[in-house]
Amino acid sequence: SQKIEQNSEALNIQEGKTATLTCNYTNYSPAYLQWYRQDPGRGPVFLLLIRENEKEKRKERLKVTFDTTLKQSLFHITASQPADSATYLCALDGGLDSGTYKYIFGTGTRLKVLA
């Protein structure tokens, strides 16, 4: 069955360093992959979308890579700040249904940036 794996252990890093989060998947060939941020008590907030034919996508301090051979996406936050502390979820498309892609979410990785 389709499976998405994100590191369940929290990632602690020093302010100013680059945080790298991993999303691995198996039994899957997604065409699209998204990353979301979720703060405690809030719904997820969309950050970036990357297509299978794109190797890398950037937005300000964020960078996402998508390696369909390794079946892995990496999410980088450069010059990290304490305000970046949150849980980050990856989501992969579960196929097209009625003209819309349904996404399947990983369990997320909690990032804590230490001042």
Added chain:
Amino acid sequence: SAVISQKPSRDICQRGTSLTIQCQVDSQVTMMFWYRQQPGQSLTLIATANQGSEATYESGFVIDKFPISRPNLTFSTLTVSNMSPEDSSIYLCSVTDRGVSDYTFGSGTRLTVV
């Protein structure tokens, strides 16, 4: 992107009762979804709310337990029926446009069943 108002934000309910959660969007949207997020777990899709017709449920979720309404393109409700402590979770409404697009989520309803 759309702005979602989800109510209530939290509730504590007695087992055997039902709770209806409302999702109001500030613009017309094509697709609306209901998710459940149990503690430490990923978001699990419950169903797609279809305007003017019955919702489409994912495996493991049934209409009798989670009846959904979507009377128009800006509003939907999810009812959690005959609740048990296992239903304690966060329930989230989400919307997107047709095609490849990001999802916008409501702030969620934290439900505790005692």
